Amino acid sequence: MEILRSTKSHPTADWIYDQARKVLPSISLGTVYRNLAILKEDGQIMELSYGSTYSRYDGNPENHYHFVCLKCGRVEDVDIPVRGELEREVEKTGVGDVYYHRLEFYGLCAHCRSSRTDKPGGAGEDSR
Amino acid sequence: MEILRSTKSHPTADWIYDQARKVLPSISLGTVYRNLAILKEDGQIMELSYGSTYSRYDGNPENHYHFVCLKCGRVEDVDIPVRGELEREVEKTGVGDVYYHRLEFYGLCAHCRSSRTDKPGGAGEDSR
DNA sequence: CTTAAAATCAATAATAGTTATCAATCTAGT
DNA sequence: ACTAGATTGATAACTATTATTGATTTTAAG
Ligand SMILES: [Mn+2]
Ligand SMILES: [Mn+2]
Ligand SMILES: [Zn+2]
Ligand SMILES: [Zn+2]
Numbered sequence: 001m002e003i004l005r006s007t008k009s010h011p012t013a014d015w016i017y018d019q020a021r022k023v024l025p026s027i028s029l030g031t032v033y034r035n036l037a038i039l040k041e042d043g044q045i046m047e048l049s050y051g052s053t054y055s056r057y058d059g060n061p062e063n064h065y066h067f068v069c070l071k072c073g074r075v076e077d078v079d080i081p082v083r084g085e086l087e088r089e090v091e092k093t094g095v096g097d098v099y100y101h102r103l104e105f106y107g108l109c110a111h112c113r114s115s116r117t118d119k120p121g122g123a124g125e126d127s128r
Numbered sequence: 129m130e131i132l133r134s135t136k137s138h139p140t141a142d143w144i145y146d147q148a149r150k151v152l153p154s155i156s157l158g159t160v161y162r163n164l165a166i167l168k169e170d171g172q173i174m175e176l177s178y179g180s181t182y183s184r185y186d187g188n189p190e191n192h193y194h195f196v197c198l199k200c201g202r203v204e205d206v207d208i209p210v211r212g213e214l215e216r217e218v219e220k221t222g223v224g225d226v227y228y229h230r231l232e233f234y235g236l237c238a239h240c241r242s243s244r245t246d247k248p249g250g251a252g253e254d255s256r
Numbered sequence: 257c258t259t260a261a262a263a264t265c266a267a268t269a270a271t272a273g274t275t276a277t278c279a280a281t282c283t284a285g286t
Numbered sequence: 287a288c289t290a291g292a293t294t295g296a297t298a299a300c301t302a303t304t305a306t307t308g309a310t311t312t313t314a315a316g
Contacts, residue, residue, distance in 0.1 A: 013302080028266040033303065049179050053274085054302055067223045079221045080214070087233065093207045095195045096237035103231045105215065109224035141273080156295040161274065181303085182273060 004059035010075040069109035132187035197237035
């Protein structure tokens with residue numbers, strides 16, 4: 001939980017595992033997954049699963065939106081207000097009861113946009 | 129492509145495979161996946177990946193929103209207009225260039241809401 | 257302090273959707 | 287008919303996640 005709260009990077013289970021080993025050298029990946037599942041169940045964290053094969057985790061359990069860079073894979077928080085009114089609008093269509101919604105934006109991050117000088121090995125911070 | 133266009137159910141690769149076998153009995157699952165990847169690459173279809181472990185496919189390549197039932201897993205189209213202005217709003221925050229966005233609503237579908245008489249085996253149409 | 261039950265853990269096996277591989281078959285173009 | 291290239295079915299490989307297991311640690315009595 002401390003590791004997850006200490007970063008803004010929406011890390012993968014593997015990255016969290018690496019960080020955890022720095023302080024608990026003998027911890028196993030299974031324990032990381034087990035505790036992430038418990039924290040998620042308890043509503044303290046969020047699991048983000050996009051098209052990728054792996055999940056990312058978010059220490060902020062409040063609903064907020066994300067920007068995913070199509071080039072480097074970075075996931076960043078988007079600083080616009082949550083549109084609660086959309087949920088009511090959807091309910092009016094009669095499709096069912098809406099409990100929550102999820103919104104993601106995809107594109108080219110500011111970091112990748114500026115470094116047009118495609119230097120190799122640029123796969124982002126703790127992407128993998 | 130015809131199979132995918134003929135349903136509104138956002139099916140899984142497996143369901144498409146079953147349908148395809150009805151007309152091409154010897155087709156393999158690999159061919160289904162290969163052709164889905166080609167169609168997706170070509171922008172003719174969309175791949176929808178939610179929290180689930182498997183992907184669903186959508187014969188409508190135009191951006192539109194979805195409602196996912198937390199109980200039966202059904203995925204339905206949501207009939208509200210696409211909010212293009214959100215992309216511009218996000219770009220103003222300086223996070224990067226936004227190419228597209230994806231929005232999903234989660235809740236209890238009208239079908240599940242009415243059948244309060246929890247009859248077992250109610251896992252939805254072609255969910256799995 | 258002793259001891260037995262409960263909780264937690266690391267290590268490892270199992271799962272499952274998806275991809276990659278490859279020899280066989282099909283398709284055009286000549 | 288001949289041949290190069292594309293497509294296919296069968297099957298193996300991959301990988302993130304989950305389940306299992308046996309051992310260690312923690313907890314709470316007696
Ligand atoms: Mn976030
Ligand atoms: Mn759709
Ligand atoms: Zn980027
Ligand atoms: Zn439902």
